[in-house]
Amino acid sequence: MKTSEDRTKLTTNQSELNRRSTVLAEERTQLSTQRTKMAEKRTDLAESRTDFSIYRSILAKQRTELAFIRTGLAFVALGIGMIRYFGFGPWTTLDIGIVVIGATLGIGQQSLHNHDKIPAYLRPQNESFSHL
Numbered sequence: 001m002k003t004s005e006d007r008t009k010l011t012t013n014q015s016e017l018n019r020r021s022t023v024l025a026e027e028r029t030q031l032s033t034q035r036t037k038m039a040e041k042r043t044d045l046a047e048s049r050t051d052f053s054i055y056r057s058i059l060a061k062q063r064t065e066l067a068f069i070r071t072g073l074a075f076v077a078l079g080i081g082m083i084r085y086f087g088f089g090p091w092t093t094l095d096i097g098i099v100v101i102g103a104t105l106g107i108g109q110q111s112l113h114n115h116d117k118i119p120a121y122l123r124p125q126n127e128s129f130s131h132l
Helices: 004-086 090-116
Strands: none
Touching: 004 090
């Protein structure tokens, strides 16, 4: 049989357990609030990184276009060097003209082909990037 002291002890233990349970629930609530705030910060950071990735892609596209221009200028310099080295005659002019026209058409066709693969959001929209 349980005595009144035992029942009092059990009641006291139950009260202590309930109090601890309440304290733990409050701590869980605080941690949950902190996790929510951290998740919101991570979301904001992810959105800003996404914006930056679009700008990086735009800049990479511009670097590629500049590489095409640089290659074209190298062909012009090669043509001028060939004229200086081999001399200037009717057949030389025809050969150089064919090479230059072929290279220009090839590079132009390649750049147009690559332009079609660029997503619409990366294509220039005549907007200023002064806000960067």
